[in-house]
Amino acid sequence: MSQVKKLLKRARKADTNAASQLLTVYYEDIYSYLRRLCGSQTDAEDLTQQTFLKVWSSLDRFKGRSRFSTWLYRIAYNCYIDWRRKNPGNVQSNTDQWWHECTDNNPGPVEGFARHQLSRQLYEAVDRLDEDKKQTVHLHYYQGLSLRETAKVLGVATSTVKYRLREVLRILRIRIDAEANEFDLRQTIPVAKGEPI
Amino acid sequence: MNAEKRIGQCLRSAPKPSAPDGLMNRLQADVSALDINAQRSALQRWFAPTGGRISRWRVATAAAIAVAVLLPLSYGADKLMKLYHIRFESKQVSDDGTVTTTTTEVTVSRDFFADEEEARRVLQETQELKKAGKYERTFLKEIERNGVKSHMYMYRYTLSNGRVVGFAESERVKDEEDR
Numbered sequence: 001m002s003q004v005k006k007l008l009k010r011a012r013k014a015d016t017n018a019a020s021q022l023l024t025v026y027y028e029d030i031y032s033y034l035r036r037l038c039g040s041q042t043d044a045e046d047l048t049q050q051t052f053l054k055v056w057s058s059l060d061r062f063k064g065r066s067r068f069s070t071w072l073y074r075i076a077y078n079c080y081i082d083w084r085r086k087n088p089g090n091v092q093s094n095t096d097q098w099w100h101e102c103t104d105n106n107p108g109p110v111e112g113f114a115r116h117q118l119s120r121q122l123y124e125a126v127d128r129l130d131e132d133k134k135q136t137v138h139l140h141y142y143q144g145l146s147l148r149e150t151a152k153v154l155g156v157a158t159s160t161v162k163y164r165l166r167e168v169l170r171i172l173r174i175r176i177d178a179e180a181n182e183f184d185l186r187q188t189i190p191v192a193k194g195e196p197i
Numbered sequence: 198m199n200a201e202k203r204i205g206q207c208l209r210s211a212p213k214p215s216a217p218d219g220l221m222n223r224l225q226a227d228v229s230a231l232d233i234n235a236q237r238s239a240l241q242r243w244f245a246p247t248g249g250r251i252s253r254w255r256v257a258t259a260a261a262i263a264v265a266v267l268l269p270l271s272y273g274a275d276k277l278m279k280l281y282h283i284r285f286e287s288k289q290v291s292d293d294g295t296v297t298t299t300t301t302e303v304t305v306s307r308d309f310f311a312d313e314e315e316a317r318r319v320l321q322e323t324q325e326l327k328k329a330g331k332y333e334r335t336f337l338k339e340i341e342r343n344g345v346k347s348h349m350y351m352y353r354y355t356l357s358n359g360r361v362v363g364f365a366e367s368e369r370v371k372d373e374e375d376r
Binding site (some may be wrong): 016018020023024027028031035036041044045048049052053056089118119122123126137140141144169170172173176 | 200201203204205207208209210211213214215216217220221224225227228229321
């Protein structure tokens with residue numbers, strides 16, 4: 001039996017130590033998922049807390065048909081959707097901000113600039129996707145869930161996830177290409193005919 | 198490299214926002230304060246809500262509810278069950294001297310009779326009146342049970358004391374095959 005399963009078994013019998021250990025394993029992943037989505041640290045903290053409160057209160061209903069982490073993400077996803085529905089005006093995209101905060105701590109070499117630039121454009125573009133596609137990217141790419149796990153969290157078929165990801169890559173490529181062209185144009189210095197440089 | 202592959206790689210290596218320092222303590226506090234909903238039956242949850250000792254007042258409440266609910270129910274059931282099951286045996290002697298005994302069981306409500314003896318007497322008399330053809334029969338409806346069709350009739354008998362009693366009886370409809 002895996003370590004998580006053992007912890008789960010103990011947590012189900014109201015062993016708070018086991019519950020704390022489970023928390024240690026998963027809370028950072030859940031927080032980062034929610035932090036990226038809601039764009040505010042305070043909201044992400046509240047949602048993480050809400051998620052785990054729901055987890056503890058419904059632990060006896062977890063039948064083990066999926067991985068514990070998948071079930072956890074599903075609860076976090078539902079918490080986020082509920083929160084979004086209740087606070088439609090509060091949802092703000094601060095990807096840019098957290099991206100800067102994260103990357104500025106590890107400044108890369110000069111040649112990494114282009115990649116850094118591309119990544120920034122990508123994350124911004126992901127935030128502009130519709131909710132279903134955005135969730136698919138967040139769970140599969142950002143959180144590293146498999147296609148099947150992503151499908152389970154979102155309550156859709158694996159083929160739907162595959163389709164959405166294909167669409168996302170196509171959309172992102174178009175957007176990145178468009179932005180790159182715009183960038184190239186901005187770099188071009190207009191030179192008047194016959195004027196010495 | 199394929200552009201879409203590169204995009205995929207870029208997305209996979211997205212930086213992870215680190216959790217703030219106080220968050221773990223906040224979540225830990227919830228775990229300590231919470232009574233994790235452990236696997237307990239509904240009865241256990243009711244009688245021992247905290248998971249430890251059985252709550253006395255909850256047992257008392259359950260008993261009070263049981264008395265308050267079950268008593269009227271049982272009284273109602275008793276009233277519903279106030280029926281007399283009366284059994285008759287009638288003997289018929291055929292021409293060759295063979296005696297045929299027919300047993301009839303009738304269930305009647307106690308509301309119409311003072312006691313079982315009166316019910317038996319009335320039913321006995323109605324049997325004799327039926328044999329003598331002294332009754333009024335009214336067709337009520339056709340019923341079908343397990344593929345067998347029957348007709349429901351209301352039989353009215355005028356007893357010797359002038360009292361008129363009526364009983365619903367069903368009779369199987371004879372098919373062409375039976376005939």
